[in-house]
Amino acid sequence: MAAPMEVVVCTDSAAPLWSCMVWELHSGANLLTYRGGQAGPRGLALLNGEYLLAAQQGKNYICAWELQRKDQLQQKIMCPGPVTCLTTAPNGLYVLAGIAESIYLWEVSTGNLLVILSRHYQDVSCLKFTGDGSHFVSAGKDCLVLAWSLCSVLQADPSRILAPRHVWSQHTLPITDLHCGFGGPMARVATASLDQTMKLWAISSGDLLLSVLFDMGITSVTMDLAEHHIFCGGSDGSIFQVDLCSRPGPREQSFQPEQNTGKVFKGHRNQVTCLSVSTDGSILLSGSHDESVRLWDVKSKQCVRTVPLKGPVTNAAITLAPPSMLNPEFRPSLPLPHFNKHLLGAEHGDEAQGGGLRLQLGLHLQVGPSGLLYDAHSATVPEHSIPTVPPGAGLLSYLSSL
DSSP: OOOOOOEEEEEEEEOSSSSSEETTTTTEEEEEEEOOOOOEEEEEEEEEETTEEEEETTEEEEEEEETTTTTTTOOOEESSSOOEEEEEEEESEEEEETTTTEEEEEEETTOOEEEEEOOOOOOOEEEOOOOSEEEEEEEEEESOEEEEEEHHHHTOOSSOOOOEEEEEEEOSSSSEEEEEEESSOOOOOEEEEETEEEEEEETTTTOOEEEOOEEEEEEEEEEEETEEEEEEETTTTTEEEESSSSOOOOOOOEGGGGGGGEEEEEESSOEEEEEETTTTTTTTEETTTEEEHHHHHHHTTTTEEEEESSSSSEHHHHHHHHOOHHOOOOOOOOOOOOOOOSSSTTTSSSSSSSSSSSSEEEESEEOOTTTTTTEEETTTTOOOOOOOOOOOOHHHHHTTTT
16 A cells, blocks of 8 residues: 655745645655635645635635645635634634634634634734644744633633633744644644744643754744654754754753754755654755745755745645545535634624534534534434534533433
8 A cells, every 4th residue: 555645735925826836745746736816924724635725915815725626716715804824623623713813713614703712912923733633822923822722712601701721921022933743632832933942832731841042033843743853944044953852951952053063954045934844754844935945854954855936935834645635536525614704693794604513423423503413424314303502502511411
């Protein structure tokens, strides 16, 4: 059985011929291009392996393409304001977007806007889900990093301001990037900031595990799959490798390039905007404002391929190609719904589509917006029904009443 194909998905800020390009990691062969608009930084995401979403730079909408119908006009998800960052839940059930200083959470199956979180004081710059989708992390220009429990957010009382699980306020300048490791609620989160530091946090305890000081602002950060190394992109184009499996050291460290000559990648001529690592940890991908994407051999620190683009790189990531990306006959299982711009129950704006949340009760049984318990596989509705889940109702208390 052939190994899954790794591909690179990237965008730049010029986009004269295409908005997004997909190419095979090892051969560099161009696989797909998508046209229409310019994707902003931290504004590109795959949705459920069926759609590609791109938040348009300075615009109040998100473009959506079916992965295989690249020649079609893109769908537009209208938003209440310009989208500053974007991410999707690993299970494809939710879309998160930063709009000014607020975080908007949509349910994909209905298009309902479930929650608006307003705990940042300036624009939200980064959003990421944990690998299991149980938590997400937000960071902004206000120097704050917030860790949120998705379950708590979905059960929140709409009349109260929801508190995040952790508030990390040790950065002193805007956050430029963040990366969530594996482990779900036990994951570690790396953050990069213009204050010249990279910090590593524990979601479980909220503790600061490591802080590394550099001699320049850090503009991007990522970890390899095994979390042996953290890679930090600098404002001058340098990329630094911080080892996590070396002998224990102090929690606060200073990275000295002259003492770590074998742990610096040199080649970019301008700030590094995005970083990503291949599944086996052997290849590091970097995008830069110097209008190029580079592939590096992690062991030797040598650049093995340079892909020139037409403008500063805004997004670049290595990902396993979803089956739908390689199958010309594939079509999404469900069309994207209309995404509401206002919360459920708002007296003005979009009408609510359904009266409550759609709950996944098992492999096939679901509770629909109408409140009926139905078989999602056969689409047949049994004779019995159950009450609709009102918006904001506690999930656990509701299930206990069934």
